Amino acid sequence: MKYRILLINWQDIANPKGGGAEVHAHQIFKRIAGKGHEVIQFSCLFPNAPREETIDGIRVMRCGGRKVFNFMVPAAYKKLSRQMKLDIVIDDINKIPFYTPLFVREPLVGIVHHLFGKSILLETSWIQAHYVLLGERLIPRIYKHKRLVAVSESTRRELNQWGISNNNIDIVLNGIDPQQYYILPGMKDPNPLIGYYGRLKKYKCIDHLIRALGLVVRQIPNARLLIVGMGDYQKELERLVGKLNLNPYVRFVSTTHPHESVKYLNQMWVVANPSPKEGWGLTVIEANACGTPVVAADSQGLRDSVIDGETGFLYPWGDIDRLADRIVQIISNKKLRQKLERGAENWAKKFSWDESASEMMSIIEHVVNGS
Template identity: 35%
Template sequence: MKILVVNYRDRKHPASGGAEKHLHCIFSRIVEKGHQVVLFSTSFPGAPSYEIVDGIEVIRSGSDLLFQLTYARAIKKLDRKYQFDVIYEDLNKLPLFTPQLSKKPHIIQIHHLWKRSIFSEAFFPVALGVWLFEKMIPLFYKKSHFIVVSPSTEKELEELGIASSQIQLVYNGADGLPPNVTLPLKKSDYFLWLSRLHRYKGIYTALEAFRIFSKKYPDVKLRIAGGGPLLKKMPKIIERYGLTGKVILEGYVSGEKKRTLLAEAIGLLQTSYKEGWGLTVIEAAECKTATIASAVPGLVDSVIDQKTGILFPMKDASSCAQAMELFYLNSERRELFELEAQMHAAEFTWDKAALETLKILEWRVAFSK
């Protein structure tokens, strides 16, 4: 098959995240099975307009702001050149309206809907625009079929007005540990917060929870790993919380460094207000580290409360701090969480996710004939 994938970003984009990792993990494997995959995406400074990444032909054009228009102008030219069999729209920012632009079979991938959580991240006019665009999905994608990554997103789509018969669930995969990695026998004295630094990721909740926890246990550190728009502001934010010297900013970390940080942490803090699934939860579990997470869509699927970790009410720093105290003081209980989390993570593989996605794409092509 010849597959057109459309996403605002590819994995090399400076602002790429979990959605882009998902895309490349899935479609690099589909390429390995003999299919041609072309990704149409936005450009960024220093990026070539054409590049092969993980076997995927990446075509970059335009910016975030006008990408809907850029895609609308480019799709017919792209199709004349490649003669695509199917289009896969990765709808993780604004909708790109593929059903209105092409009669080719298509699949819409959705990680999560922003709903009202977008107002915690973006300025009001932008947030309102995203919220309104999401409300339009049943109108412009009325006959489309969707792939979602969690039961939470499946429920959100149904609540929006998409029929359950049009939604198929394909869980995210997991990388698995390299064969030469040995996990530490003992945890170090720190908690880890791992994500891109956006407001909706709940970094302020994590800092407030750690400030409460740190009053009792001043020797324990909080390590923050990840880039993002708030990174440059973090030293002043940390100072404002009175945590200078207690919080360590790691910035962007390599895959190897990430595994080390995860494996040695007492626990992972996942304080986001919104997730499609929570890839870091499973990455931590592979390293035999349990998670303390917000009880929000996506995270309630990847964290099994009181079994693979602990869920707390969103933005409730006191409850988060209590869970941190349990992890720190009750090593026997925490180790049970870690063992269950590691077994849970073993259920998810990118090979399985790619195969299920490929079958759905093949079904859409066959169904259209």
């Protein structure tokens, strides 16, 4: 049986402000669309974006900006549901929920990457942060009896802590596209190259890595840091680099396109992720697929995507000395680095978007059929 699926996500894959949640949704649902199912996606508008277009088989319908999109979703849903019969609605819950159980009549599945909790205070103003926190506190009450999909074991445990039973939670892991992320032999930089790959957001704590670099270059003067990604915190990070007199050691590259990113990930000797919280850590597996180990904070999501001592190292979040020590340990020990590179490559091979899409489709079928 072929289904008509409505996917609601704040942003779509074409939005330059998108991140791992958008990649996760697009990679899974373009495969579901490729199997003959009709997938319609609601997302917010962004500059120069058409109100409607089809991307990889997904019909993307946009309305409202980021600040008002959630308020426009109920009316957009009602209009669409009058025009056509929907079989199921997928609510990609991220930051401020859409509260779809309050107005959606069809079977419903929610996707949860992670709940920000107090980490949102690292990103935005007190007023905006508490707006997000209030929205998250309503999730257990409003979504408690709906089927939820978590992207990691950490997220499942967090939902448990918020009072949602395991009986209502499935886990669908992120995948990897081996045609986008792969090993390029002979591409490692001749000098020790530390990398950051991902969005440049305040809450990601990239400043920890920059401060750690100051400690690293005292021991390894030819080490360098390459920061690959885009985001609204880049100027602040550049100012910090200047303040710490690290300009000769740091380079920023504004791209997130896999065609370019794969080259940089292959050049890096080690990637660092100092975030206090992730849903899973998709960029970790993308780095691993390029044969690059990762040093990450021992925080939610990252402790799922990094196998400590096998694909990289975990360190206590916020401990800049330990972060620097782990980086130095990897780039100064060739035998250890090669072991971690092999472990990273083998770990990445375990993840497949095809498998993730198949698991999601199985959940959709069960929910639609009431089983």
